[in-house]
Amino acid sequence: MDREPYNSLKVILAEKEKTYTWHSEKMGRNIGTVSRWMTNKVQPSIEQLYEIAHNLDVDVRELLVTSKDVGII
Numbered sequence: 001m002d003r004e005p006y007n008s009l010k011v012i013l014a015e016k017e018k019t020y021t022w023h024s025e026k027m028g029r030n031i032g033t034v035s036r037w038m039t040n041k042v043q044p045s046i047e048q049l050y051e052i053a054h055n056l057d058v059d060v061r062e063l064l065v066t067s068k069d070v071g072i073i
Helices: 009-015 020-027 031-038 046-056
Strands: none
Touching: 009 020, 009 031, 009 046, 020 031, 020 046
16 A cells, blocks of 8 residues: 655655755754655654755645645545
8 A cells, every 4th residue: 555645755855956955954954754754654844844945945835735636634
């Protein structure tokens, strides 16, 4: 069973031509943590989402997949 994508970090990193290694260094986080965020195995905290948005120069809302897109409502 596939996981529902709750964040679009992987897509945005690709659009910005950034690697998860770059992102892990920028965030000061373990590569494994960033990898789990990118594969939606775990989710970053709200504070981390804002830091990610700042680092990638995007609106924090761009990092989230809407509830309609994942079939929550």
